[in-house]
Amino acid sequence: MKKVLIGIPVVFFVSLFIFLLMQMMPGDPIRLIAGERVTPQRIEELRRSWGLDQPIYVQYFYWLSHVMVGDFGFSYVTRLPVSILVWSRLPYTIELTLTSLALSYVLGIPIGVIAALKRGTFLDDATIGLSTFFYSMPTYWLGLMLMLTFGLYLRWFPVSGASGFESMTLPTLTLTLPYVAMSGRIVRTEMLDVLTEDYVRTAWAKGLPSRRVILRHALRNALIPLTVMFFLDLPWIIGGAVIVETVFAWPGMGSLLYKSVVRQDYPVVQAIVIIIAILTVVCNILGDIVSAFLDPRIRVEKEA
Amino acid sequence: MKAMGVEETVPKEVERKSMFKLTKLKEFCLLLLHYKMSCIGLLVVIGITILATFAPIIAPKHFAKTDVPNKLQPPSLTYLFGTDVLGRDVFSRVVYGAQIALWVGLIVVLVQASIGITLGVMAGYFNGKLDKIISAFADIVWSFPPVVLALGIVMVLGPGITQVVIAIALTSWPTFTRVTRAKVQSMVNREFVLAARAVGESDLSIMLRYLLPNITSTNLVLATLTLPAAIISTTALSFLGFGAQPPTPDWGAMLSEGASQLVIAPWIATFPGIFIVITALGFNLLGDGLRDLLDPKLRV
Amino acid sequence: MDAPLLAVTNLKTYFYLSKGVLKAVDGVSLTINENEVFCLVGETGCGKSVTALSIMRLIFYPGKIVDGNILYKGMDILKLPESEMRKIRGKEIAMIFQSPMKSLNPVFNVGYQISEAPIVHFGLSHSDAWKQAVELIEKVRIPDPDLRAKSYPHVLSGGMKQRSMIAMMISCEPRLLIADEPTTALDVTVQAQIMDLLLDIRKKRSMSIMLITHNFGLVAETGDEVAVMYSGKVVESGSVKDVFKEPLHPYTQGLLRCIPVGFERKTEIDYIAGTLPSAIGPPLGCRFHPRCRYATEKCRGQEPQLISLGENHLVACHLHGG
Numbered sequence: 001m002k003k004v005l006i007g008i009p010v011v012f013f014v015s016l017f018i019f020l021l022m023q024m025m026p027g028d029p030i031r032l033i034a035g036e037r038v039t040p041q042r043i044e045e046l047r048r049s050w051g052l053d054q055p056i057y058v059q060y061f062y063w064l065s066h067v068m069v070g071d072f073g074f075s076y077v078t079r080l081p082v083s084i085l086v087w088s089r090l091p092y093t094i095e096l097t098l099t100s101l102a103l104s105y106v107l108g109i110p111i112g113v114i115a116a117l118k119r120g121t122f123l124d125d126a127t128i129g130l131s132t133f134f135y136s137m138p139t140y141w142l143g144l145m146l147m148l149t150f151g152l153y154l155r156w157f158p159v160s161g162a163s164g165f166e167s168m169t170l171p172t173l174t175l176t177l178p179y180v181a182m183s184g185r186i187v188r189t190e191m192l193d194v195l196t197e198d199y200v201r202t203a204w205a206k207g208l209p210s211r212r213v214i215l216r217h218a219l220r221n222a223l224i225p226l227t228v229m230f231f232l233d234l235p236w237i238i239g240g241a242v243i244v245e246t247v248f249a250w251p252g253m254g255s256l257l258y259k260s261v262v263r264q265d266y267p268v269v270q271a272i273v274i275i276i277a278i279l280t281v282v283c284n285i286l287g288d289i290v291s292a293f294l295d296p297r298i299r300v301e302k303e304a
Numbered sequence: 305m306k307a308m309g310v311e312e313t314v315p316k317e318v319e320r321k322s323m324f325k326l327t328k329l330k331e332f333c334l335l336l337l338h339y340k341m342s343c344i345g346l347l348v349v350i351g352i353t354i355l356a357t358f359a360p361i362i363a364p365k366h367f368a369k370t371d372v373p374n375k376l377q378p379p380s381l382t383y384l385f386g387t388d389v390l391g392r393d394v395f396s397r398v399v400y401g402a403q404i405a406l407w408v409g410l411i412v413v414l415v416q417a418s419i420g421i422t423l424g425v426m427a428g429y430f431n432g433k434l435d436k437i438i439s440a441f442a443d444i445v446w447s448f449p450p451v452v453l454a455l456g457i458v459m460v461l462g463p464g465i466t467q468v469v470i471a472i473a474l475t476s477w478p479t480f481t482r483v484t485r486a487k488v489q490s491m492v493n494r495e496f497v498l499a500a501r502a503v504g505e506s507d508l509s510i511m512l513r514y515l516l517p518n519i520t521s522t523n524l525v526l527a528t529l530t531l532p533a534a535i536i537s538t539t540a541l542s543f544l545g546f547g548a549q550p551p552t553p554d555w556g557a558m559l560s561e562g563a564s565q566l567v568i569a570p571w572i573a574t575f576p577g578i579f580i581v582i583t584a585l586g587f588n589l590l591g592d593g594l595r596d597l598l599d600p601k602l603r604v
Numbered sequence: 605m606d607a608p609l610l611a612v613t614n615l616k617t618y619f620y621l622s623k624g625v626l627k628a629v630d631g632v633s634l635t636i637n638e639n640e641v642f643c644l645v646g647e648t649g650c651g652k653s654v655t656a657l658s659i660m661r662l663i664f665y666p667g668k669i670v671d672g673n674i675l676y677k678g679m680d681i682l683k684l685p686e687s688e689m690r691k692i693r694g695k696e697i698a699m700i701f702q703s704p705m706k707s708l709n710p711v712f713n714v715g716y717q718i719s720e721a722p723i724v725h726f727g728l729s730h731s732d733a734w735k736q737a738v739e740l741i742e743k744v745r746i747p748d749p750d751l752r753a754k755s756y757p758h759v760l761s762g763g764m765k766q767r768s769m770i771a772m773m774i775s776c777e778p779r780l781l782i783a784d785e786p787t788t789a790l791d792v793t794v795q796a797q798i799m800d801l802l803l804d805i806r807k808k809r810s811m812s813i814m815l816i817t818h819n820f821g822l823v824a825e826t827g828d829e830v831a832v833m834y835s836g837k838v839v840e841s842g843s844v845k846d847v848f849k850e851p852l853h854p855y856t857q858g859l860l861r862c863i864p865v866g867f868e869r870k871t872e873i874d875y876i877a878g879t880l881p882s883a884i885g886p887p888l889g890c891r892f893h894p895r896c897r898y899a900t901e902k903c904r905g906q907e908p909q910l911i912s913l914g915e916n917h918l919v920a921c922h923l924h925g926g
Contacts, residue, residue: 119665129341132592136584138536138556140543141577144563148570198706204662205701206721206772207694217709224711232447239449243540247563257452258544261459273456280448296756297710 082271086253093245093252096168097237100175105230108180112187113219116195127188131181139240143174143247171248175240179233186229190222197221224294231287235280342593348586352579356402363396367553376569386571388561394572397553398579404554405535405583408469412534413527415473420480421523425511427481428488438481446478450537458546465538465554468547472537476530483526487519521598529591532584539580555580607678609780609812610636610659610697615672617651617658624884628654628667630836633910636780636812636829641803643823643844644816645859646833649880652816653702655833656782659814660699661689676780695725698773699782703789704765708757714741715753718772725776740771744801763794767801774805781806782814787822799826820859824848829916832856835881835891838910842917852919854896890922898923 115127134142151170194200195218203213242254249255253272260268355362364384371391379386385394427438454471461467491497491514500510539556541547543563548554555576562573612634619626629651636642644652658669661681673680681692701707709717718740719733728736734753741749744767757765766786773781783802787795803826806813817823823830823844831841832855840853851857858876878895881887887894893903902922910920 132588133581133585136532136536136588137581138540138543138559138577138584140540140563141559141573141580144559144566144573145577148566148573198701198703199709201662202701202707202769202772203709203720205660205693205699206724207690207692208720208724209690212724220711221709235447235449237449239451242449242451242455243544246544257455261455262545264459269456269459273452276449276452280444284444284447295711297758 082267085256085268086271086275089251089253089256092250093238093241093254096171096175096245096250096252097234097241099168100172100179101230101234101237103172103176104179104183107176108183109187109219109223109226111180111184113191113214115184115188116191117214119192124188127181127184131185134178134181137178139174139178140243140247142177143171143244146170146174147248168250171244171250174244174248175237179237183226183229187222187226190225191218194218194222224291227294228287228291231283231290234283235276238276238279339593339596341589342596345586345589345591345593348582349590352402352583352586353406355399356406359399359403363393363399365393365396367392367397367400368551369393369396376565378569379571385575386569388558388569388572389565392551394558394575397558398555398576400553401555401558401576402579402583404465404548404552405539405580408465408538409531409535412469412473412476412538413531415469416477416530416534417480417523417527419473420477421484421519423477424481424484425488425515425519428485429492429507429511429515431489431492435485439485442478442481445475446482448475450475451540454537454541455544455546458541463546463549465542465548465552468538468541471541472534476533476537479530480523480526483522484519487522488515491515491518525591525594525598528587528594532587532591536580536584608635608675609638609640609677610814611673611675612655612659613673613675615655615658615674616670617654617663617667618670619667621666621884626883627836627886628883629658630883630886632672632833632836632838634831634838634841636814638779638812639806639810640828641806641813641815641826643827643830644814644833645818645820645823645830647818647880649883650833651836651883652833653784656699656784656814656816659782660693660697662693662699691725694721694773694778695776696778697780697782698776698778699784700766700769700773700786702785704762704769705789707769708765710757713754713756714760714768717757718753718768718775721772721775736775737771740775741768743805744768744771745797746771762790763797766790766794766798770798770801770805774809774811777809778811780812780814782816784816785818786815788817788819832859835886836883837891837920838918839892839921840917840919841910846914846917850917852913852917852924853892853921854898854923855892890920 111127115124118124147170195214197218200213200218203217208217238254241252242257244250245252245254246258253275257269257272259265260272364382369392371387371393373391374383374387375389375391377383377387377391383393383395385398388394388397423438423442427435427442450472453475454468457471457474458467461470496514497510500514505513538547539554539559542554542556543560545557545560548557550557558576559573562569562571562576565572612632615629615632616627617629619628632651632655634642634644644655646652654663654667657663659674659681661669663669669682672682674682676692676697681689684692708714715734715737718737719728719730722728722736723730723733738749738753741752746752746764746767752760752764757768760768770786781802786802787798790798799822802813805811815822815827827844829842830844830847831838832847832853833839834855840847840851840856847856848860851860855876862875876895881891881894888907889905890896890899890903890908893899896903900922906922908920908922910918911924912918913924
């Protein structure tokens with residue numbers, strides 16, 4: 001609940017921040033729209049039609065009210081409504097990020113559990129080593145290297161565009177690999193912590209079979225912080241997607257953001273940043289809710 | 305020295321390790337071995353620092369020196385890492401790049417730490433409403449994708465290394481806040497703080513004299529671990545074209561060049577990247593070791 | 605007297621640390637009979653808990669049971685494969701731990717945790733097991749058993765948590781219940797209640813209890829047999845009556861002397877000088893000799909063996925010919 005209350009002003013704050021940032025932009029957007037050879041009259045007309053002759057707070061209010069209903073205005077560059085632009089790209093980004101996240105956890109959790117169980121062996125050290133290795137690697141470089149090896153030399157996968165399942169492989173791999181390493185490491189740490197807890201010892205003392213103790217008693221507890229992390233990492237993965245989409249020319253929101261920043265297409269940038277801000281706040285809140293759901297102790301705290 | 309129990313068979317390696325006669329020397333060597341990864345990290349960090357400091361001496365050519373007739377050459381004896389589009393020596397540029405990387409990383413971390421620690425100390429010390437606001441704010445900023453926010457900021461401020469530094473520093477300070485707050489909270493109720501308060505010391509004085517020294521080691525570990533992330537983030541922005549401007553030999557910028565020449569001259573993209581990985585790895589390993597040594601419960 | 609329920613012979617459990625080998629249990633032998641309260645006493649760190657955990661074979665990395673036999677009903681459980689041992693844990697031999705606060709899984713309710721063991725060991729259905737759990741909660745004197753069964757551990761008081769643990773561990777009617785300092789972490793009034801409960805259960809189910817404690821008062825009140833441990837070894841054992849009336853080992857004597865008796869005013873309380881030796885490098889010879897007022901040359905050089913003086917009274921001390 002707390003988060004929602006803080007969240008809403010934050011979103012407003014961010015929107016205001018962005019709006020003001022846009023205003024401080026060097027260059028006159030009208031000139032961008034109008035082009036080179038245009039009469040001063042035409043410029044004035046355009047300015048009026050875009051509402052840019054009004055005082056700032058009016059403009060802000062005007063803009064905000066539009067945003068609330070999902071109307072983000074028009075792109076400076078392409079003249080298309082921003083909402084359509086963004087909407088058409090959203091599914092691609094979602095596809096990429098959700099697949100990567102899901103894969104990372106599906107692979108990461110078993111790896112982490114096994115590493116924790118086989119603590120001190122080669123497998124365990126390898127997990128830590130690989131995770132540190134991938135954590136030290138910039139995403140874009142990984143993307144480029146994967147592109148180089150698998151795309152260009154071995155010619156196994158296409159390197160750009162969204163032409164179906166195969167073309168998604170390299171971008172997904174780029175996003176997933178470091179994340180698998182990280183989540184595996186975190187699962188391992190959590191599991192190691194939980195496995196030394198007294199209640200796990202109680203479970204062993206009851207004579208319960210290994211699988212039950214490890215999966216039901218230990219993992220269930222270890223996964224609580226992990227699930228919360230999942231929600232908090234979602235925005236982070238989208239950030240990574242920006243780079244990956246750009247590198248692999250994947251037609252998602254990320255590459256749109258990049259292109260728009262380069263072209264100084266402010267409405268689009270505004271829109272995407274706002275969307276991501278809202279998403280972040282929502283994810284935070286969801287994370288809180290989920291943690292309360294999974295951990296009875298937190299539930300009581302909230303009621304108290 | 306204490307004699308260990310005698311065992312005829314030496315079955316497992318773990319048992320073998322414990323059977324050592326623990327002289328001081330052996331204990332030290334064991335410690336070193338245990339931390340061998342971090343020692344490697346330390347060596348790497350020292351290596352890169354040397355590279356950066358003595359770049360003008362180590363690099364055979366100046367980073368901006370062009371040699372257009374020899375452009376896009378694969379690695380050779382004269383050009384160890386090959387040449388780029390303008391015939392510049394990639395190796396030299398990589399070496400000079402170390403300077404930029406380390407400097408930028410350092411400044412980013414300093415800014416982050418300053419903001420983060422200050423807020424963290426305030427949140428932990430004053431508790432109540434201030435704490436809640438700062439914590440919630442930190443949580444949200446932390447989960448906001450840094451790339452996106454940085455892009456936004458850079459867009460406004462224009463491209464350039466300083467702008468990039470500001471952008472990245474403003475997005476990753478929450479880690480410092482979170483950690484510092486936790487530490488401060490654990491100390492605030494202890495006797496020496498209560499005693500200082502009872503004597504009438506001002507809050508600021510307490511914070512500076514008692515709390516700050518105690519959070520130093522933890523924050524040092526955190527700084528070591530955040531530096532590589534800072535380097536990666538700043539090079540990411542350069543990669544996207546918003547950071548260093550040509551002809552600055554920023555590793556990220558070189559990768560961007562390399563991306564466009566990937567098919568015909570893959571070495572331009574490969575080598576700077578390798579160096580980024582090595583540098584980041586070095587700091588990460590060092591940081592891990594420091595963490596084990598100073599504050600094992602730390603979690604990023 | 606028929607065959608003992610549990611016979612431990614020369615148990616050795618070591619922990620392999622980077623500092624060296626920690627010999628937590630270094631040659632412990634003891635016998636527990638049916639329907640008996642056996643007390644294992646000693647200072648903190650002397651190896652009592654590790655002995656108990658070894659009996660349950662709950663020693664994990666970096667520990668290892670290095671030597672010895674543990675005969676339960678004549679069967680050496682150290683030699684059993686893990687799958688067989690699992691059938692013994694919880695069902696034949698059960699154990700309750702010292703701090704109930706952390707020994708209950710926070711994400712499952714109490715009823716579920718109590719019904720788990722019968723479901724696994726006896727194949728009871730969920731509903732039957734739940735019913736039994738509620739009955740058990742009542743038996744351990746927790747009010748409102750139906751409601752409590754659905755509660756989560758963190759809402760329970762320390763005493764209730766410990767009772768829940770007891771309910772959990774007796775759910776399969778074990779023959780031996782090991783209680784590792786069951787009352788140490790609880791309030792004094794609750795302590796008495798818990799001990800009362802344990803003894804009651806024992807009587808009703810003719811179960812043996814291995815009580816691990818450092819509280820001699822408890823031993824005097826509740827114990828039938830006792831073994832005194834020091835630095836990983838048993839230094840004296842026998843019936844409570846014998847050992848208390850005639851303590852043979854200087855350590856036991858010292859311990860008993862520490863307890864003020866009755867209302868006599870003392871100007872100082874007796875204590876045993878020195879501290880427990882490190883288990884990584886224990887003193888040569890008799891481990892107690894640095895603190896023993898009767899120590900001789902022989903004590904410094906040679907380790908005493910546990911010998912029997914009179915029926916069932918064992919002691920490991922050179923003074924008595926060990």
